Amino acid sequence: MSVLDRPAGPVPPAPAGAPVPFLDLSGVHAGLRPELDAAWARVLADGRFVGGPEVDAFEAAFAAFCGARHCVGVANGTDALELVLTGLGIGPGDEVLVPANTFVASAEAVRAAGARPVFVDVRPDTLLIDPAAAAAAVTHRTAAVLAVHLFGQVVDVGELSAVASRHGLAVVEDAAQAHGGTFDGRRAGSLGHAAAFSFYPGKNLGALGDGGAVVSDDTALVDRVRRLADHGRCGRDRHRHVLAGRNSRLDALQAAVLAVKLPHLDADNARRAAVARRYRETLPGTVHPVAVHPSARSAHHLFVVRVPDRAAATGVLDRSGIGWGVHYPVPCHRQPAFRRWSRGPLPVAEDAAARILSLPLSPTTTSTQIDRVCTALGRASR
Numbered sequence: 001m002s003v004l005d006r007p008a009g010p011v012p013p014a015p016a017g018a019p020v021p022f023l024d025l026s027g028v029h030a031g032l033r034p035e036l037d038a039a040w041a042r043v044l045a046d047g048r049f050v051g052g053p054e055v056d057a058f059e060a061a062f063a064a065f066c067g068a069r070h071c072v073g074v075a076n077g078t079d080a081l082e083l084v085l086t087g088l089g090i091g092p093g094d095e096v097l098v099p100a101n102t103f104v105a106s107a108e109a110v111r112a113a114g115a116r117p118v119f120v121d122v123r124p125d126t127l128l129i130d131p132a133a134a135a136a137a138v139t140h141r142t143a144a145v146l147a148v149h150l151f152g153q154v155v156d157v158g159e160l161s162a163v164a165s166r167h168g169l170a171v172v173e174d175a176a177q178a179h180g181g182t183f184d185g186r187r188a189g190s191l192g193h194a195a196a197f198s199f200y201p202g203k204n205l206g207a208l209g210d211g212g213a214v215v216s217d218d219t220a221l222v223d224r225v226r227r228l229a230d231h232g233r234c235g236r237d238r239h240r241h242v243l244a245g246r247n248s249r250l251d252a253l254q255a256a257v258l259a260v261k262l263p264h265l266d267a268d269n270a271r272r273a274a275v276a277r278r279y280r281e282t283l284p285g286t287v288h289p290v291a292v293h294p295s296a297r298s299a300h301h302l303f304v305v306r307v308p309d310r311a312a313a314t315g316v317l318d319r320s321g322i323g324w325g326v327h328y329p330v331p332c333h334r335q336p337a338f339r340r341w342s343r344g345p346l347p348v349a350e351d352a353a354a355r356i357l358s359l360p361l362s363p364t365t366t367s368t369q370i371d372r373v374c375t376a377l378g379r380a381s382r
């Protein structure tokens with residue numbers, strides 16, 4: 001019996017023919033209900049809702065999970081990226097290399113820091129940043145490159161770091177979709193100069209609201225991020241503001257929820273991997289999953305395929321009650337907000353955007369559900 005045929009929690013399996021959700025968060029949370037109830041009762045009794053022991057404990061646990069020295073909880077993943085860039089001294093006049101195939105937040109954070117995003121194309125196999133394209137886009141203004149671990153995959157940081165060290169760039173990981181993913185056995189969050197994580201509810205490690213974290217071995221950087229995120233405060237004196245900072249903090253309630261969910265993350269990711277394996281074994285030959293680098297272990301945040309006719313595929317999925325998504329239909333350099341920083345066509349990202357389709361994937365997805373998705377896609381390609 002495959003892990004997919006064992007219930008993930010106390011929720012009974014859906015009846016045959018029931019809709020297949022794109023992401024099943026209620027199923028994930030149902031099994032954690034007693035632990036979650038205890039966590040918020042503890043926070044309510046403690047009375048410290050911003051900062052305090054719940055946040056300290058989660059930060060320590062998440063740094064250890066990633067194999068990094070430090071973690072600072074912040075308000076969301078976009079802030080985490082911006083705070084890393086600002087903390088590294090990157091701002092107006094600087095350029096930051098951003099893969100065109102990413103969630104728009106990667107580019108927003110660069111703008112929020114005051115720097116200019118320079119979009120680069122992705123590799124046709126993994127749809128992750130192409131190190132050669134990154135190298136070709138470097139100018140004397142380039143300060144950093146964003147290693148966006150998209151779909152749960154992990155960027156080949158060896159190649160990217162070689163480009164970065166040749167040109168004196170910081171490698172900043174956007175690990176918002178890759179909690180627990182690895183490259184050569186090292187986890188996302190420990191591969192670059194610093195990493196930004198999101199705990200948006202739909203991510204592999206999701207809060208019950210917004211949340212994010214900066215993870216790094218660089219003590220000075222982490223101290224700066226912590227200050228910037230807390231009104232520029234320095235040390236014990238609450239009324240001494242050494243930096244013109246801002247407010248971007250992780251709530252104690254979200255930290256307590258995340259601390260409940262973190263110990264289940266590896267098992268959840270293993271179930272996601274089993275779902276991905278069955279998709280690969282069962283999908284019709286016309287549907288091509290995005291490749292994972294052989295040295296990477298994906299966190300399988302999304303299961304993304306290329307289909308010959310996306311309108312036909314989504315039509316059949318809709319009629320079959322099967323959820324789907326597209327991540328992302330318009331590459332960043334083609335978005336109205338970012339077009340003006342575009343330096344011309346990026347053919348791989350543009351071609352992929354027109355063909356990709358994300359299939360249902362949750363730790364609770366069953367073999368029966370996967371087989372229904374594959375059968376429906378087989379009908380679409382006939």
Ligand SMILES: *Cc1c(COP(=O)(O)O)cnc(C)c1O
Binds near residue numbers: 102106176198200
């Ligand atoms: C979700 C996400 C972000 C932003 O995280 P928020 O917590 O929503 O601000 C950044 N980059 C990528 C790749 C994401 O998927």
